[in-house]
Structure formats: structure tokens, C-alpha cells
Amino acid sequence: MNGGLRPGDPGRIGGYDVLDRLGEGGMGSVFLARSPQGRPVAVKVVRPELSHDAEFRGRFRSEVNRARQVPPFCTAEVLDADPDHDPPYLVVEYVEGPSLAQVMRERGPLGPAQLHSIAVGVATALTAIHGAGVIHRDLKPANVLVAPGGIKVIDFGIARAFDATSQHTRTNQMVGTVSYMAPERIDVASGQPVGPAADIFAWGAVVAHAATGRNPFGADSPTATAMRILTQPPELTGLGGPLRELVSRALEKDPAARPTARQLLDGLLTAAVPRGDTRAVRPLGTTPDALPGAGGNAQGRRSNPSRPATAGRTGSNRRAWLTGLGGAAAVVAVLVSAALFGPQLLRDLANPDATGATATGGPTTPGSAPAATGSSTATGSPSAGADSTRAVLAGQRRILLHLVEIDRDLALPFDAEVHIGNGTGPDALFVLEPVGVDYMIKSLNPDVSHRPCLGVKINSAYASLVGTDCAPTAATLFGLARQDRKDDKGRTTYAIVSDEHGLVQWSPSRKKIYVEFLGDAPISTTFSLVDRGAV
Known part of the structure; x- marks a missing residue:
């Protein structure tokens, strides 16, 4: 702290x-x-x-x-x-979000779904770290962050430089925490090299600790703990199912007997998800209720309580739950694949429609569009509606962002604070500017020419939608997630989604537009794109 x-x-x-x-x-x-x-x-x-x-x-x-x-x-x-x-x-x-150590101090041992998520997240990170030729050497709960973008592992690799040169260490002061050290790190006289297998051992100790609330080799002193690591089997009471077998293999005394990070990941993705607990398909931290009361992060700052730790940089998580992919094991596999190989992989897998658009609603190439029809200028023919939508998504048409649930429209007046209006003035006119498969949403109101693009601003209470400079950043890029329902004029509806901050939502109580991840709650704020003519 x-x-x-x-x-x-x-x-x-x-x-x-x-x-x-x-x-x-x-x-x-x-x-x-x-x-x-x-x-x-x-x-x-x-x-x-x-x-x-x-x-x-x-x-x-x-x-x-x-x-x-x-x-x-x-x-x-x-x-x-x-x-x-x-x-x-x-x-x-600088990463926002509490460490696993902080989460456990406040909540105790994790449930099966969250435990599986932690195991997958850390194994994914180790796969990437080892693939880059780096050994962590200090994996422990304090170095596992439950961050807005999912699980992040920090403080890796650099410890090796210190460990190899420092003349000021004793048994309980080595670089790393004894409770999570592999036998080859403790018994240097054994001649066994310290390689990636040492991180696998630490993974097993971290997962066991997260499951039971105690270290599998815990003792009254660092020296006694070290002796138990060298001579005793791990204490895994309270950890069951396929995960117990993986943890046991990871905690083998012989480094050669432990699985690799990739083998761990493969085993986790084929392991049974806890029956009836669909939260297992999301990494810990992807729902607002995942961390009640967890008020800090491993780099020392308090997280914004209005920003639930959830899908961030890759956008894979938000697309998974928005598109309703079925099958717990399939979802876990897609989430990890998207993390390893980028969001385009998940976009390609997410049920493309006949026009080549993905289920998230964004075009797969500039100028393409979802097969959504019913824009306000449509003549009634399917091709006319599709052409209009295609032009809107290509940034060629002025639009109203019509908030379907209250039959009102977004507006950006001169003060650059987003309001709800009746859609009759220039402050309600916008245009979509494609950036890859996402969009910047630019106001056509001449009074806000200095801050014309919608962006997310983090306030002390919540994340709001405001006008800002038009530059493609995590705060100004939005995806359009097409919804099944239509508005009262038959137009296709969309959720507006920020990969970094969540969905654009309407608060009836506050009469405000804000941005937040929903977790398991259904999407309650949708928009239709009302065509108002050529730009």
C-alpha cells in the first residue's frame, strides 16, 4: 500500500x-x-x-x-x-487493480470459478513470459494483479539480475518469497539449474494458496518452510478435482517432472468447469461483484471503485459475453486464444453474418457493415437499408445516437458534457469515424470543434462520457455490439462499448450517461443510428 x-x-x-x-x-x-x-x-x-x-x-x-x-x-x-x-x-x-494477496486478505480463499480463472490467467502469463525467454523467479500472490484487462503478472525477470549479483542475501532474504520457491532455488548445492520449471512450482503454490488460504508448505519460520519444500509433499486438503492433479504435478520436487506453462494451460482448458457456476468462463475481475471491498492494487494505489476490474486491452472478454458464445470450455478457450493472439482472432470466431460483419457489429474491413437494416432513410427494401447502414458505418452519413429505452438522443453542447436531448439541434448530430474495426464518434456541432469526439472521463464517482480531442486512444475508441431487438421504428440497436471502460449506459436515477462494465447483468441501454443525411 x-x-x-x-x-x-x-x-x-x-x-x-x-x-x-x-x-x-x-x-x-x-x-x-x-x-x-x-x-x-x-x-x-x-x-x-x-x-x-x-x-x-x-x-x-x-x-x-x-x-x-x-x-x-x-x-x-x-x-x-x-x-x-x-x-x-x-x-x-501503472496497473490499476488489487493484487491476489490483497483480494485474499479481504475475502479469504477463492471459490472454484474464480480459482479456475486465476489458474488460467497466471498460466497464460507464464506461457507468454517463458515464450519470450524470461523466467519470473518471484511469482507469488502479491505479484498477480486482478487488473482491468484481466489477470496480469508483474515483477518478472529483473529479479534475476539482482539475485545473481547481490552479496546481501540469506535464506529468508533471497529474491523471492521462500513459500513459493522451487526446491532447486533453495538447494543450490544440488546443481539443478533454475529454469522455467521454477515458475511452474510457484504457480502450483500460488493456486493452492488461493484455494485453501494457506501455503502448501507453510511452517512456523522461513527455514522450516524451506525444509518442507525440500522434503515433504504439499498439503492440498481443500483443493479437489482436475485442478488438484495439475497443482500436484506443478509441485513435484524434480523440475523435469513438472509440466510446462503451455501444458498447464492445455490442462486447464480441458479441465471441467465447476458445475452450475458460469462465472468460471470469465477471468477473476471481469464482473463488478468479483472484488467487493478490494480497495487497492499491488503497485500501491487504490482502484477507482466505479471501474470494476474487467476486460480491457484486448477486448476479448467484453466481446465474449456480448456475443453470447455458448459452452463454458469453449469460452475459456476463446478468451485465452484472444489474449495470446489478439482480438482479431475472437472477432473472426464470433459468428460472422452473411455480409462478413462480426457479431460485435463492427465491419471486418473499411466500408463493410453488418446486415442490419431499418435506418430511418430506408425505403423498405432490404438492400436500401443495408446500403444506408453501410454508409453510416463508413462515416459517410450524419446520425443521431438514439437512446432507445427512453426515446431520446445524445447531445454534445458547447460545454462538451454529454447530455440527453430531443435530437432537434446541431448538438445531436454525430458521425462515425472508422478506426480499424472500432470507431471514434465525432460531434458535428460547430460549437465544440475543439473537443468534438466522445471519450471516457474517469471521475471520482464514476466514468462519464464527455467531449474530447479526436485521437484514437483507449478512451475514444468504441465498438458497436449489435443487439437482437429493434427500436420502435424497426431500426437495429447496438450497445456502445469501450474495450477499456465498459458499456455506455443510462442511469434513470441520476439522469446521466455513464460508462461501466455490467458483469452478469443484462444490457439495458441500447442505441439506434438514425440517418440524418450525407456528411
Whole structure:
């Protein structure tokens, strides 16, 4: 948890303005900072006694270069590093969301569905990390984040540089936490190399701990814990089913007997999902009720309580539950595949219709469109309706964003705050600007020419929809998820979805438009695209 800057903490590191202290660990201290572009980042500053160690700097540089190769969907992305700075530092993406350790402190052991999600998420991350030639070496609940984009594993690889050069470690002060260390890390005299199998052992200990609330080798002291790891079988009482077998294999004393990360993932995807618990198809953190009361994150800041940890960067999760893919095992497989290979894979699998559009409603190529008909300019012929919709989605037509449930329209007046109106003025006219398979939504109101695109703004209470500059970012890109129902004029309806922040929704009580993930709740706010002529 963050505790504010201390006397002696730096005010600036490299080109980064230090804002707060997030924590400290074996390698050094972690600070919340602001990049020159104004982006919040986490800066990890190496301990002073290592600053003049040439061997450390060389290893640090090598590990940073390898860490950059890890796909950012599963970890805090490495943004910058300066091994030659005094002291050396590493800059990574600032990730919102509590750690698994925090979740367990507040909630205790996880249920079967959430446990399966954690197991899948961490195994997916290890598959990517090991595929980049990196070994984590310090996998533990504190380094597993339940983040807005799903499960993220942080603080990997760099520990190797410190571990290999530090002369200041004892048995209970090694880089890593003894409770999650593989036997080959503890018994260095055995001559067994420390490789990816050590991370697999840690995965087994993390999953067992998440299931039971205790470490499978827990004892009264680090030394006793280390001895149990070396000599005793794991205590797995309370963990059952196929997951128990996978965890047991991961906790084998012999590294060669453990599965690889890919084998773990394959085993998890074919394991039975807990009967009757459909939450198992989503990674932990993809529904608002997944983390009641979990109020922080592993990088030290409190998460915005109005932003439930849910699908983010890849967009795979939100598309899965919007398109209603059936079959728990199939959904898990698609979610992981999308995380590993990108959102286009899931778009291609998500039930394309006859026109080539995906079930999310976005065109697969510029100028293509869903087979939705019924735009307000349609003549009644299917081809006319399809042509009109195609033109709307290609950005060639002015539109009203008609909020179906209350028969009103979005408006962006001069103050750049989104309102609900009657659709009669210039502040209600918009145009879709395709960006890949998503869209920027641009107002045609001349009074807001300086901030004409709709975007998500995070407030203290909730995420709102406002006018902002037109640049394709996570805050300004939206997908259109076509719905089965029509509006009262027979027009196709859509949910407007931000991969990063959730669905655009209407609050009857607050009389406000806001943005939030729904979790298991049905979609209650839909829009039709009312054609108002050529741009």
C-alpha cells in the first residue's frame, strides 16, 4: 500500500516526476510518477548499494531487454529503463487493480470459478513470459494483479539480475518469497539449474494458496518452510478435482517432472468447469461483484471503485459475453486464444453474418457493415437499408445516437458534457469515424470543434462520457455490439462499448450517461443510428 513520500525520496527520476511512494521490495523502491507525456507510470529504483556494481548493471540491462519482449497483455508493460543512471531505474505501466494477496486478505480463499480463472490467467502469463525467454523467479500472490484487462503478472525477470549479483542475501532474504520457491532455488548445492520449471512450482503454490488460504508448505519460520519444500509433499486438503492433479504435478520436487506453462494451460482448458457456476468462463475481475471491498492494487494505489476490474486491452472478454458464445470450455478457450493472439482472432470466431460483419457489429474491413437494416432513410427494401447502414458505418452519413429505452438522443453542447436531448439541434448530430474495426464518434456541432469526439472521463464517482480531442486512444475508441431487438421504428440497436471502460449506459436515477462494465447483468441501454443525411 502507498504511504506517501518519505524524507529523502527523490522528486524526479530521469524524466519522471515522482508523485507518491508505492512500496519497496528486495530490489529497491517503487514510486508512482508522471511521464513527460503526463501518463502515470510505476518507477522501480534499484537499491543504492547496487548502483556501482558493474556486473549488476550488465545483468540489469540484459534482463530489461528480454522483459521488453514479453507481450504486454499479461503484464505491466516495460516502458523505459536506464541501467546507467545513478541509481538504475525501470519504468513500467501503472496497473490499476488489487493484487491476489490483497483480494485474499479481504475475502479469504477463492471459490472454484474464480480459482479456475486465476489458474488460467497466471498460466497464460507464464506461457507468454517463458515464450519470450524470461523466467519470473518471484511469482507469488502479491505479484498477480486482478487488473482491468484481466489477470496480469508483474515483477518478472529483473529479479534475476539482482539475485545473481547481490552479496546481501540469506535464506529468508533471497529474491523471492521462500513459500513459493522451487526446491532447486533453495538447494543450490544440488546443481539443478533454475529454469522455467521454477515458475511452474510457484504457480502450483500460488493456486493452492488461493484455494485453501494457506501455503502448501507453510511452517512456523522461513527455514522450516524451506525444509518442507525440500522434503515433504504439499498439503492440498481443500483443493479437489482436475485442478488438484495439475497443482500436484506443478509441485513435484524434480523440475523435469513438472509440466510446462503451455501444458498447464492445455490442462486447464480441458479441465471441467465447476458445475452450475458460469462465472468460471470469465477471468477473476471481469464482473463488478468479483472484488467487493478490494480497495487497492499491488503497485500501491487504490482502484477507482466505479471501474470494476474487467476486460480491457484486448477486448476479448467484453466481446465474449456480448456475443453470447455458448459452452463454458469453449469460452475459456476463446478468451485465452484472444489474449495470446489478439482480438482479431475472437472477432473472426464470433459468428460472422452473411455480409462478413462480426457479431460485435463492427465491419471486418473499411466500408463493410453488418446486415442490419431499418435506418430511418430506408425505403423498405432490404438492400436500401443495408446500403444506408453501410454508409453510416463508413462515416459517410450524419446520425443521431438514439437512446432507445427512453426515446431520446445524445447531445454534445458547447460545454462538451454529454447530455440527453430531443435530437432537434446541431448538438445531436454525430458521425462515425472508422478506426480499424472500432470507431471514434465525432460531434458535428460547430460549437465544440475543439473537443468534438466522445471519450471516457474517469471521475471520482464514476466514468462519464464527455467531449474530447479526436485521437484514437483507449478512451475514444468504441465498438458497436449489435443487439437482437429493434427500436420502435424497426431500426437495429447496438450497445456502445469501450474495450477499456465498459458499456455506455443510462442511469434513470441520476439522469446521466455513464460508462461501466455490467458483469452478469443484462444490457439495458441500447442505441439506434438514425440517418440524418450525407456528411
